[in-house]
Amino acid sequence: MERVLIVEDDEDIALLERDYLEVAGFGTELAATGPEGLRMACEGDFAAVVLDVMLPGLSGYEVLRELRAKGSVPVLLVTARSDDIDQIRGLGLGADDYVTKPFSPSVLVAKVKAAIATAQRHRQAASGSVADGGGEARRLTAEGLVVDTGSHEVWARGSLVELTNREYGLLAFLLAHKGTVFSRDALYERVWGLDAIGDGATVTVHINRLREKVEADPAHPAIIQTVRGAGYIVRND
Known part of the structure; x- marks a missing residue:
């Protein structure tokens, strides 16, 4: 049984999250402070972490920063405010997705499942058991960028680039569909596997992070280009 760590200092919310995740078939463990959550996440074998932002001891942001320095376990942030700045x-910092309080428990479960599925595909491809998208492994290229869908390695101008599972999935999808413009909603649905309503900021931030990592000049991207009023595109060579 896959286990999910819930790091939440509000007991009522923590128990609500636990109940819905367990009904969905997950095992759960609870932590009520930032330091406790960080310790449990580092010591345990969890399929995902549901992480509140406002925590005693260490904030959710600090916990997330430490987790990303140590590994790539999927992290779903739970924020108390709808301000874009919190989500961004x-x-x-590398969160896979977020929900804003008050949230629908079923949406939280769906996002946890989607994040875990993405991480599993990444591990399987990296081990050589499957290729990205279930097809034959291949190399996707654009402007000095090489993505190996068999190993999930990404090279930019000859240097290996470290990407999160979600960043890799987004980049590989765009490269596999060169010449097609995708809106933020369409990318969220295709890459995250969920209804995109209200989650445009998630895609925007991941696009910006990708540009910082793979573009020679992120301020003037040559690979992932913006089509004003329409979305994003990787143009045909």
Whole structure:
């Protein structure tokens, strides 16, 4: 049984999250402080972490920063405010996705499942058991960028680039569909596997992070280009 760590200091919310995740078939463990959550996440074998932002001891942002320095376990942030700055900060630190309080428990479960599925595909491809998208492994290229869908390695101008599972999935999808413009909603649905309503910021932040990592000049991207009013595209060579 896959286990999910819930790091939440509000007992009522923690128990609600636990109940819905367990009904969905997950095992759960609870932590009520930042330091406790960080310790449990580092010591345990969890399929995902549901992480509140406002925690005693260490904030969710600090916990997330430490987790990303140590590994790539999927992290779903739970924020108390709907301000874009909170969401952008968390996504910028490497969160896979977020929900805003008050949230639908079923949406939280769906996002946890989607994040775990993405991480599993990444591990399987890296081990050589499957290729990205279930097809034959291949190399996707654009402007000095090489993505190996068999190993999930990404090279930019001859240097190996470290990407999160979600960043890799987004980049590989765009490269596999060169010449097609995708809106933020369409990318969220295709890459995250969920209804995109209200989650445009998630895609935008991941696009910006990708540009910082793979573009020679992120301020003037040559690979992932913006089509004003329409979305994003990787143009045909």
